Amino acid sequence: MESKKRVLVVGANFAGSTAALEIKRMLKDRVDVTVIDRSENSLYFPSLIWVPIGRREASQVLVPRRPVFEKYGITFVVDEATSVDPDAREVATEHHGTFPYDELVIATGPRVDRDVAPGVREHACYVGSVEGALDIRAKLEEFKKNPGPIVIGATQRAGCMGAAYEFLFNVEKWLREEKIRKKVDLYWITPENYLGHFGIDGMPLAEPYLKAFMNAFHIHYRTQVGVKEVTADAVVLDTGETIPSRFTMLMVPFTGVPFIKNSPKLGAKENLFLDVRPDYRLKAYPDVWGAGLAVDVPPPFTPGRVPFGVPKTGYPSDATGKVVAKNVVRTLTGRTDLIERPWGKIPAVCILDAGRKEVIIFGNRLFKPRWFAVMIPNVCNDFGKLLLEKYFLWKMRHGYSFLP
Ligand SMILES: Cc1cc2nc3c(=O)[nH]c(=O)nc-3n(C[C@H](O)[C@H](O)[C@H](O)COP(=O)(O)OP(=O)(O)OC[C@H]3O[C@@H](n4cnc5c(N)ncnc54)[C@H](O)[C@@H]3O)c2cc1C
Incomplete structure (x- = not known):
């Protein structure tokens, strides 16, 4: 790698922060990593269900991002990215002008479509x-x-x-x-x-x-x-x-976010999710990568009378952030052997809280065919969900993105 390369990450929750921290951890001073997110805080979505019933306060599901990124030498910008021109290799923001890049990671999650039906x-x-x-x-x-x-x-x-x-x-x-x-x-x-x-x-x-x-x-x-x-x-x-x-x-x-809508050259799907290859590189631009919920994942099943989508949960979002990080590092160091890990082949790992009870879900793959899949109910408490929460919040606060 001759000169210091610039990696820009838009969106810094599960997938984006994992990708940014991992790229910086692997390339250290050989790369400048900049992260843009509209919010100062990471949000631990899985515990949101406990906020309405008073089991968690909002402050307990939010983790400040700046100290984590600063600790690892990553530039953190709080702003809304408005569009990208992938030919000029530049991302525009609302308040901080434009950001040039050599490699761009888009991990902007979803836009929530609350106009799906009247009322x-x-x-x-x-x-x-x-x-x-x-x-x-x-x-x-x-x-x-x-x-x-x-x-x-x-x-x-x-x-x-x-x-x-x-x-x-x-x-x-x-x-x-x-x-x-x-x-x-x-x-x-x-x-x-x-x-x-x-x-x-x-x-x-x-x-x-x-x-x-x-x-x-x-x-x-x-x-x-x-x-x-x-x-x-x-x-x-x-x-x-x-x-x-x-x-x-x-x-x-969920659909893709306005940032993607405003960037038609990215060639996103009709639902505004990113059209990526199995290595998470955009089909349209090899120096743009998609990670997490922002990536298009067509349903592998035939819906019945009513259409519905696949779950793009935290574990695969984090896993795709890691794959993208490894592939960006490989690309920047001149390697062409990229890791391919399609969404459906990522393991199914989830704990479903059932009101102080839980069901633990494991599968060797998210989508069928699977050779191993199990659901273990725990009707006594939701200890697994609590442990997972403590672990993830600890990981987020310390930026230990290399951990599972
Ligand atoms: C209520 C709820 C409960 C859930 N529970 C679970 C669970 O128990 N287990 C589980 O595995 N998954 C759960 N999920 C799913 C999980 O939250 C998602 O899989 C995960 O958040 C996806 O991560 P992501 O990084 O791809 O996207 P997000 O977490 O949505 O992050 C996207 C980031 O991009 C930023 N952003 C977007 N657009 C812009 C822009 N233009 N400019 C700057 N920044 C931008 C946003 O501010 C955000 O920080 C739950 C989701 C919800 C809604």
């Missing part, structure tokens, strides 16, 4: 952001005073079903703790072909486990349904059924 934005809550989780906390406090039916679930084209299942079981537990469970008809609605499909065509015993949970906790459920409309006091399904609801929380579809 969703106005009347359905969303647990996937700090503001959304705090808004739900306030709404549940009001709800306690005048309980009624609840609808929780995912809309057509959603892909993050796991978080919605977790929220469902946490709310069910909260209702019992508040001693209002008997006053509440609790409904689960999902576009999945069957309970526990999760966008990965299920796991062994996932469907029977979830059916048993739904029956044990008296939760009504509807599968293969879309949302036609949400009103102030009901959810109208695309089957024609109207479910009364005094509190509604829906996971909605």
